[in-house]
Amino acid sequence: MNENDIKFLEDSFKKYYFDHFDQIRVPDRTSEREFGFQKFNYGMTRHISLKDDKELHLLLMKNIPSDVYCSNACYSFPNLPMNEKDWKEADLIFDIDAKDLNLDCRINHTVSVCTECNTTSTAQKQCPKCNSTKLEKKSLPCTNCIDHSKMEVKKLVEILVDDFAIDKNNIHIYFSGNEGFHIYVYDSQFQDLGSRERSELADYILFKGVIPETFGMKKFKPNRSSFPDFAEKGWRGRFSQEVYGSKSKRSKIISELITDGYSSFQSTLEGLTERIGVKIDPNVTMDIHRIFRLPGSLNSKSGLTKTLCKDVSKFNPYIEASFLDDKIVEIMADCPVEFKLKNKKFGPYKAEKITIPTYAAVYMICKKLATIT
């Protein structure tokens, strides 16, 4: 990214941080958390400890970071190197990202930026100009992606509440600031679990590693009565709804499943993983030392804010998470697909000079699809 672009982004980010201090709060148990940040074109600075909102605001003003992070873990000494921090516990966290959902719409709003010659295109494999295969993919907003991510969030919350008895008030859902959602679980029985245990929890939620016996199917002489029923809780109940469809079909479908045999049942389960498993990123959930994007901070992939969703079903990130101002700026835009922010349509632009509100300019520059003139 060139210096003018960085200066423009830093000015815009600084203004946001100055105008919206009320939105950027340190989490509970502040002094036990590790904070970190990145600046545009710089690596990560981490192992920082902060006392309160005031110190955080000072850090933001002094450094104008592109991204700000805070640990889900609590430590005795958050500012020491990792193995001296003395890990105490960590909130359970989940990341649901539209890019992991294998949606058909992706191809329509993904732009490739060639890392060799900087050409922007909608090509998926090769740069149309220099034939390089080194392409950086940038995705632009799409309501379909957000709607599907929301469905995954809903499925996740259902499992957390029904299977793991987590109080709904202890589940906080945030729009990530780009294309997905971050879900936090506070004060649960899982606070002190290590990474391997959390990986098991992730597999449970992903519906991964499941064996036919769990659903009553055996290699030899399967017994009809051990197949799941509608009234059952947990995955057996969800299996019933998905595989039988209705109570009247249960008996017939069990007969079919038994006739088709064990290995066919196994493939049925694999198909189910894709359909009923919740598509969380397991790497995030099992990381107990992660510094996770700080709520209220800006995401440098978009210039949008990581925002708390009070009612996720009604939440529109491309209106409610866009807080940068409307001041008109001039940019050179090379953005082959259309996008919508604050209810306004933008693009496509074919390497042209345009005047545009700051929030949209930041959005495109963050995606490397425009530069300031």
Added chain:
Amino acid sequence: MLALGPDEIAKYPFLADAGQYLKDKGFTLEQFGTDPDLKSLIDKAFDRIEVAADGKVYKSDLIADQVSKEAALPREVFSFLLAIVLLKLSGMHTLIKRFALAEARRAEKYLERDLANISDESKKQLAIRVIDDLFSVQVKKQDDYFVIPVSDYLKHSINFHEREWKLINRHVENGHVFLTPHETVRLIRKELGTYINSKIVNAKTPQMISGFEEPVSKLVSLSKKFATSVVTTGEYPPCIKHAIDVLEKGENLPHSGRFMLATFLLSKGQTVEQIAPLFKNAPDYNERVTLYQLNHLAGTSGSGTQYSCPSCEKLKTQSLCFAIPECDNITNPLQFGKKRVQ
């Protein structure tokens, strides 16, 4: 410490304070070596170890957790305590390990029976308390099942590699996992073994006692049977082959895959300079960054921590596992191709 009745001490002798028990019964260790009436107990203790070394569970004189005759009960406890003395005197760690495991399996049987006991509530309560006191697992009875909090379940089940123990293959409801008595006890087998093992390891080694020399020297020769050596085929496991394949084709290997490949090769003794070229075809290759990251993993820069290759379980979660029969239940890719020979 739990208050134990004589029955319980015979079933769970590792819960007893050994020195105190001998004192209460009015015996000293020396007596066992010299008194011809007590000497048979040393033979019994030796048998108990020998059976364990064979991977079997010692058959006690307790029948259906009733003592066949009054005198059998202290014999049960003495043979256990004397076995520990013999093991300590021999100093053979392989035997201690095998003994602890076999004793854990034996105790497991009693725990399971006590848990499932419908007629005697106090037996069930004792088993539940043993599990809670020793392993901090809170078991509650619910209908025909025992339920334990999901978090407690996970802390223990991650030691198992069989798929049936994965949380996804369990009945989970309301923050709890539902288990049969057998499964409840099976869940703590390893910890039970570790507990007994640590009790033995931490016990004081007495001076050689007259009359103990012969069984001790027999134990030393017995332990030689279990010496093993390891041979390696040198072939890469399928997960590593797959990762190399992906890179060679110039396709994108996720961060977790690169981490696995690099840590694996570093553990196999390759240098950062030998590994770096592998990543050349990656769509986002940057030599400076690759070298920086490899040095970080090798521990030659940064915090100095050398990162180890992730476990098979972790790789499964990350969709990086492509297990083949030759993987043969290994738990880390680094174990692939290693065979123990006796």
